[in-house]
Amino acid sequence: xxxxxxxxxxxxxxxxxxxxxxxxxxxxxxxxxxxxxxxxxxxxxxxxxxxxxxxxxxxxxxxxxxxxxxxxxxxxxxxxxxxxxxxxxxxxxxxxxxxxxxxxxxxxxxxxxxxxxxxxxxxxxxxxxxxxxxxxxxxxxxxxxxxxxxxxxxxxxxxxxxxxxxxxxxxxxxxxxxxxxxxxxxxxxxxxxxxxxxxxxxxxxxxxxxxxxxxxxxxxxxxxxxxxxxxxxxxxxxxxxxxxxxxxxxxxxxxxxxxxxxxxxxxxxxxxxxxxxxxxxxxxxxxxxxxxxxxxxxxxxxxxxxxxxxxxxxxxxxxxxxxxxxxxxxxxxxxxxxxxxxxxxxxxxxxxxxxxxxxxxxxxxxxxxxxxxxxxxxxxxxxxxxxxxxxxxxxxxxxxxxxxxxxxxxxxxxxxxxxxxxxxxxxxxxxxxxxxxxxxxxxxxxxxxxxxxxxxxxxxxxxxxxxxxxxxxxxxxxxxxxxxxxxxxxxxxxxxxxxxxxxxxxxxxxxxxxxxxxxxxxxxxxxxxxxxxxxxxxxxxxxxxxxxxxxxxxxxxxxxxxxxxxxxxxxxxxxxxxxxxxxxxxxxxxxxxxxxxxxxxxxxxxxxxxxxxxxxxxxxxxxxxxxxxxxxxxxxxxxxxxxxxxxxxxxxxxxxxxxxxxxxxxxxxxxxxxxxxxxxxxxxxxxxxxxxxxxxxxxxxxxxxxxx
Amino acid sequence: xxxxxxxxxxxxxxxxxxxxxxxxxxxxxxxxxxxxxxxxxxxxxxxxxxxxxxxxxxxxxxxxxxxxxxxxxxxxxxxxxxxxxxxxxxxxxxxxxxxxxxxxxxxxxxxxxxxxxxxxxxx
Numbered sequence: 061x062x063x064x065x066x067x068x069x070x071x072x073x074x075x076x077x078x079x080x081x082x083x084x085x086x087x088x089x090x091x092x093x094x095x096x097x098x099x100x101x102x103x104x105x106x107x108x109x110x111x112x113x114x115x116x117x118x119x120x121x122x123x124x125x126x127x128x129x130x131x132x133x134x135x136x137x138x139x140x141x142x143x144x145x146x147x148x149x150x151x152x153x154x155x156x157x158x159x160x161x162x163x164x165x166x167x168x169x170x171x172x173x174x175x176x177x178x179x180x181x182x183x184x185x186x187x188x189x190x191x192x193x194x195x196x197x198x199x200x201x202x203x204x205x206x207x208x209x210x211x212x213x214x215x216x217x218x219x220x221x222x223x224x225x226x227x228x229x230x231x232x233x234x235x236x237x238x239x240x241x242x243x244x245x246x247x248x249x250x251x252x253x254x255x256x257x258x259x260x261x262x263x264x265x266x267x268x269x270x271x272x273x274x275x276x277x278x279x280x281x282x283x284x285x286x287x288x289x290x291x292x293x294x295x296x297x298x299x300x301x302x303x304x305x306x307x308x309x310x311x312x313x314x315x316x317x318x319x320x321x322x323x324x325x326x327x328x329x330x331x332x333x334x335x336x337x338x339x340x341x342x343x344x345x346x347x348x349x350x351x352x353x354x355x356x357x358x359x360x361x362x363x364x365x366x367x368x369x370x371x372x373x374x375x376x377x378x379x380x381x382x383x384x385x386x387x388x389x390x391x392x393x394x395x396x397x398x399x400x401x402x403x404x405x406x407x408x409x410x411x412x413x414x415x416x417x418x419x420x421x422x423x424x425x426x427x428x429x430x431x432x433x434x435x436x437x438x439x440x441x442x443x444x445x446x447x448x449x450x451x452x453x454x455x456x457x458x459x460x461x462x463x464x465x466x467x468x469x470x471x472x473x474x475x476x477x478x479x480x481x482x483x484x485x486x487x488x489x490x491x492x493x494x495x496x497x498x499x500x501x502x503x504x505x506x507x508x509x510x511x512x513x514x515x516x517x518x519x520x521x522x523x524x525x526x527x528x529x530x531x532x533x534x535x536x537x538x539x540x541x542x543x544x545x546x547x548x549x550x551x552x553x554x555x556x557x558x559x560x561x562x563x564x565x566x567x568x569x570x571x572x573x574x575x576x577x578x579x580x581x582x583x584x585x586x587x588x589x590x591x592x593x594x595x596x597x598x599x600x601x602x603x604x605x606x607x608x609x610x611x612x613x614x615x616x617x618x619x620x621x622x623x624x625x626x627x628x629x630x631x632x633x634x635x636x637x638x639x640x641x642x643x644x645x646x647x648x649x650x651x652x653x654x655x656x657x658x659x660x661x662x663x664x665x666x667x668x669x670x671x672x673x674x675x676x677x678x679x680x681x682x683x684x685x686x687x688x689x690x691x692x693x694x695x696x697x698x699x700x701x702x703x704x705x706x707x708x709x710x711x712x713x714x715x716x717x718x719x720x721x722x723x724x725x726x727x728x729x730x731x732x733x734x735x736x737x738x739x740x741x742x743x744x745x746x747x748x749x750x751x752x753x754x755x756x757x758x759x760x761x762x763x764x765x766x767x768x
Numbered sequence: 769x770x771x772x773x774x775x776x777x778x779x780x781x782x783x784x785x786x787x788x789x790x791x792x793x794x795x796x797x798x799x800x801x802x803x804x805x806x807x808x809x810x811x812x813x814x815x816x817x818x819x820x821x822x823x824x825x826x827x828x829x830x831x832x833x834x835x836x837x838x839x840x841x842x843x844x845x846x847x848x849x850x851x852x853x854x855x856x857x858x859x860x861x862x863x864x865x866x867x868x869x870x871x872x873x874x875x876x877x878x879x880x881x882x883x884x885x886x887x888x889x890x891x
Contacts, residue, residue, distance in 0.1 A: 528823040531865045532813075532885040539813035547820065575820055576890060595890065596823060598816045 105147045106197060110206060113214040114142065114197075117181065140179060140199045149206070151195050156180070156188050157347065170246070177202050177374065184208045244324040244346035247369070251316040255391035256379050261311070268401035270303030272408030275728070278721050279412050282420050286710050319371050319379060326350065326364055326381075345370055351377045355747045356385050359754045384757040394750050397743035402736040409728040416722060424643075424689055424704070425715035426722065431455020436687075444492050447638055452688060458703060460640055460684045464490035466649065466677040467639065468631035478645075479653040482627045482670070483677045486645045488684060489698070491637020495679035499626035503557070504667050507615035510553040511664055514611045517544045518604050528596060542604035547575065548592035554611075555584045557618060564614040570607060574599070616663040623658075623670055630674065635696045640684045643704040648682045806851030807886065808861040816863065816887070824859045824886035832876035841880035843867045850882045859886035 106114075118140055157172040171180040173194065179202055187209050195207035206213045277296040281289045324345040343350050343360060350372065352360055363382040371380035380386045416422060436455040441447040442462055452458070467487030469478055478484040520543075527545040528536075536543050544550065551571055558564035568580040574597050577583035586592045599607065633639075642648060654673070661669045686703035693699050707715065810816060829850025831841035846867055854862035867882035 529826045529885055531826050531883060532823055532863060535863060535865050535885070536813045541813050541817065574818075576818070594822045595820045597820050598813060598818075600814075600817055603817075 104149060106149060109214050110212070111142070113212075114204065114206060117213055140201060140204055143198060143200050146197045146199060149195050149197055150203070151193070153191055153193050155190060156192055156194075158185075171205075172374075179204045180208070181205065181213065184211060187211055244322050244348070246320055247323050248321040250319050250321060250371075251313065252319050252373075252379065253388050254311055254316075255388045256319070257311040257316050258391055259379075259387050259396065263398040264307055264401035265404060267303045267307040268404035268408075270299045270306075271405055274300045274303070275408055275412045275721070275725065278717070278724075279415050279420075282416075282714055282718055282721065289710075317373055319373060322348075322370050322372065323367065324370065325367055326360075326370065328361075328364055345372075348372070348376055351375070352381075353378070353387065355750055356381075356754075358751065359385060359758055362758055384754055390750055393753065394746050397739035397746060399736050399739035399743060402732040402739060405728055406732040406736055409725045409732065412721070413725045413729065416718070416725065420718055422718065422722060425718035427689060428455055428687065428707075428715050429719040444490055444637060447490070452691060452701065454688050454691060456688045457706065458640075458684065458686065458688055458701065460490070460638075461682070462490055463679055463681050464488040464640075465495060465633065465679060467641070468627060468633075470627050470631045479647065480649075480651070480673055480677055481658045482630070483673055485647045485649045485651075485677065485680075485682075487639055487641040488648050488682045489633045489637060489639055490682075491634050491698070493634030493637065496630060496633075498671055498674050498678070499623075499630065499667075501622040501626065501667075503618050504622045504664070506553065506557040507618045508664050508667075510550070510557050510611060511615050513546065513549045513553055514608060517546055517550070518542060518608050520545075536598065540601060542599045542601060544574075544597040544599065547595050547597045548587045548590075550611075551575070551583055551587040551592060554614070555587070558614060564610075567610040567614045570610055574603075574607075612663055616666075619663055619667050623666055626670060630678070633696070633698065636698060638699050638701055639694075640701045640703060642684070642686065643689055643702050646705060648684045649677070649680050650683075651676055651680065805855060806848060807854035807859050808889075809847065809851055809884075810861055810863045810887070813863060816889070819861075820890045821861065822888040824854070824857045824888055826883065827854045827857060827859075827862060827886040828881060828883050829853055830870075830879050830881040832873070833878040834875070835877050838877070841869070841876075841878060843869075843880045843882065846880040846882040850884050854884065854886035857886040859888050861887040861889045863887060 152173060154173045157174075158170070171178050178194075178196060179199075184205070189209060192209055193207075194205055194209075196203040196205045274296045277292050277299070281292040281296070284292055322345055326343050326345050328343050343352070343364070350370065356378075360381070363385075368382050369380070370378060370382075372378050378385075380388065431454045434455070436457060437453070438457045439447075439450045439452060439459070441450060441458070441460045444462070447460065465488065466480060466483035466485040467489065469482050469484040478486065528543070533543075554564060554567060554571060558568065572578075572580055572583055575583045575586075575592070575595070577586070583592065640648070647653070654669075658666060658669055658673070684703055686705045687707065688701055689704045690700070690702035827850055829846045829848065829852070831845040831849065833839065833841045847864065850864070851862050862884045864882065864884045867880065870879045870881050871877070873879045
């Protein structure tokens, strides 16, 4: 069974590892490129000329920056540079939007393809059309336009003068979209705050799954072979550290998205936006269609038509507007309740707890771990008095040596046998009482007598034993017949054994037939009065065999019942003293184990074997060594001590590991259960609380919503 | 002379011939007087199955041809002689072991001897 568990576990671990690898290795496309809907890589790579022209353009642009403010400003994140992925050329057909920075200096424009900022060589403004076929490549910051409507960067440097023109000539037919009537000022570009970042952050499901995997790996390490345990433990630690780091790390600068702080006048266009977000997307700032969080809907109108500061992501999602609407403050006062990870951890902890219950014996590890925590002692005992003086406790190491009596297993004969059946030498009675007497039984002796006389007559050692004349003996021998030369003795011994009327009926009737008698009492009477003495009975071989079987069956039934009652008699140890048992069923005596079970013998051999074993095991030297796992006293005043062989280092670590895992799992169930309930309740009325807070902001006469 | 010339006379030998006993190691048989009715003859031990019996001892019967001129001895007479003897031993049956012709027996030119066991079979 545990083999199946190990195989399943390894497969499960590999599957999770492979899934994690696939998620991690997903091509990391820069977020800004990803949003250009019609973008697709052109089936060609960057040529050497284009690469040289791009490098040269970077240098010229850097030189112009130092000498002339007119050079196209470089993006906030520093200079442009080619990267390994710059070889792929991306082509798009899209309108180009230009923003003027909030200053009067010319060329302070920023160009956007939809919501993706791109770097456009300044001299190409004149070639911008309504829909532009643009080829661009990735750089280490924002994408670089290398071709616009057929004009390539290769020709750009040779055609353009070294010094950029003094002011941009707005070609009459250029249909670059200027802000129609309202100047949207880009006040600043900032990074989102940790709180804003947390709004969109994942619900921690991946981290919860990692921790669940850690719990399962720790469970598997309790069952796996020793050679696999280090790998499982290492994997568990790695996943735990990785999960913990992902869960509790502060968002890195790179992962925090840019937020454009704009100032303008939001207007509602009365149209339903193309997308299915209904009225929500009909508010726009200049030409930017703003996307609001759904729960801001009732409060947006307050800022319409007024000069308002609006912070948006590049994908036009609003994060802050006006004095009050702010995701940042929402997260501070009404944090998002991420309860999914608690749910996942709760389920995985419950699963591991069930697996522990099903596959790992919990009682012993817990018991021993607690005992070892309280300090265990080593007890050496070579006599009962020492044992009685010792203050034994669970977890103590005991080494007992002396003479005792093996436990008697009076279980059913066909039950699981012990090597010394009916004795179970994995348990020893150790007391100061005299050893029990060997099993003895008159009935068995009578049965033995009958068997002996039958055997002597049916299987005579010599052909003539003097009871009949040699001539008759040899005649009988020649004829192959079997002679019962002391028939009277068989009758007498049968009568002695089967004294009750109902005993040995078949045997009795057979003997009556052989003796040509009227009935059993009659031939018994003749046997007793001597008239049967000297009578010989001749049998065919078949009849002899039948008679032998009848006698064997008759005697064995008596012997078996006598054996059973003898065993029951043996199973009455003297009161007091100790019963030391091995948990694992190890034999505590040093005798050679018998070849078979007692019940493999039949008839009289069974009784003899019982006597042999009794003589060996009723008073036998023993040695019991191990850790005490259970202490108790029975009604007879005998103190029961259960021992488990001294666990090796691996077993000790498995015990401790089991206890720790059980503790972790139980704590995890409690903590995640409580958090789950709390977060579920809070997240249910989070939106209502936020709206009540905004209502109190926009309507000062309303009761102030309680904030942190 | 009649004493000498009774050719078919079966001289019963009440006891095993002292010397030249044809059945070596045969114990001395009982002294018994031939009885009027012969014991039942069993030729084979198997016939005794189912008939408890007592062993009364070995028994013999023989007929003697005194000299060459006389008629040869008869096995059946020897057997009958044995049966009679068994009956004389209070046996009601006799198990025949074997019969054979013997020569060079004192007083007999040739002798027919039968050996068996006298039995008392329970009825």
